[in-house]
Amino acid sequence: MPATVMPSLRYRNAPAAIEWLGRVFGLRKNLVVSDASSGIAHAQLSFGDGMMMLGSVRDNQ
Numbered sequence: 001m002p003a004t005v006m007p008s009l010r011y012r013n014a015p016a017a018i019e020w021l022g023r024v025f026g027l028r029k030n031l032v033v034s035d036a037s038s039g040i041a042h043a044q045l046s047f048g049d050g051m052m053m054l055g056s057v058r059d060n061q
Helices: 014-025
Strands: 008-011 028-034 040-047 050-056
Touching: 008 014, 014 028, 014 040, 014 050
Parallel strands: 008 050
Antiparallel strands: 028 040, 040 050
16 A cells, blocks of 8 residues: 655745745645734645645744
8 A cells, every 4th residue: 555645844935835836846725724914824735646734834833
């Protein structure tokens, strides 16, 4: 059975990162949830059968 890895990353400018990842690598936006400070609380991007999650940098884990 193939292994599935779903990386979860945080970016200082998550909205710009989402656009860049889509433009450069062809990742598709599945879900993008904004937070109260114009950042990203949670986003899911996919490419084929793979997916990555990302959000804005925060002071917590």
